[in-house]
Amino acid sequence: MGNDGGSIPKRIELVKEKKKAAVQNPDIERRAVWFFCALSKNPLTAPIAACRLGKLYNQDSILEYLLDKTAYGDGDKICAHVTSMKDITKLNLAENPSFDESRDSNERSTVGSLEQEATSRYICPVSMKEMNGKHRFVYLETCGCVFSEQALKEVPGSECLTCGTAYTAENVITINPTDKKEIEAMKLAMEEKKAQAKAERKAKKAEKKANGVENGSTKRKVKDNTVELPPAKKINLAPSSATAAVVNKVKEELEARNKLQKSSAIQSIYRKKGEEKKQTYLSTGTFNRY
The missing domain is CATH 1.20.5 (Single alpha-helices involved in coiled-coils or other helix-helix interfaces)
Incomplete structure (x- = not known):
């Protein structure tokens, strides 16, 4: 039956159903976690690090996050467990010889580059498999070397296949587990x-x-073990008796020499205090009115 004299509505127009959850492309998710930093969302560039949960990061981004927790908006949700550089391991990755950086940069610059398959920059040094998420990869926490899980199982041992560092099963961390x-x-x-x-x-x-390291006893022990040196002798700056005698003798010689150098005429000019003035024949018997 119609509602307005001609139009017959369908059930889908009258009854609203619950929307289905959006299904994300698994290839896009895979490339996002294997080719981009989990924190900054920038392409992974050396040096690359990983946490114990297997997430990949640019090491510079982790440093920025530790210095400023607000540098990235969702940093507390992604890597709240990373509180210091000790919580991450720097990875030793093997370069892919078939990787072309110029071609890869052109692919990333185009729209929908995540939907295109890209060549990984790194590979497993044993199996030569690309590190692109299609194969399970692990890293050794003791040295940071990265291998495909299959290669590590096929070559069992307790030493790293690349550098020879010893490790245990607890040191094998899966990268980007699903x-x-x-x-x-x-x-x-x-x-x-x-x-x-x-x-x-x-x-x-x-x-x-x-x-006793913290309560200061170590300092006291060090002080007790030190050798005490005798106090330094004070230097007496006062002249000794022999020096004083020499100085007096030199002084007397200088005074005697000065007396000899003066002539009788010069000495007659100077009169000692209290000495009476001698009269000459010109002034003898005269009266001085002054």
């Missing part, structure tokens, strides 16, 4: 390791305190 159970297990392992490191720091601090 399984939720695996992610939860990695979070628990990270929290346990942080708690263990905190307990070790407290134990070391208590040991130092017991040994």
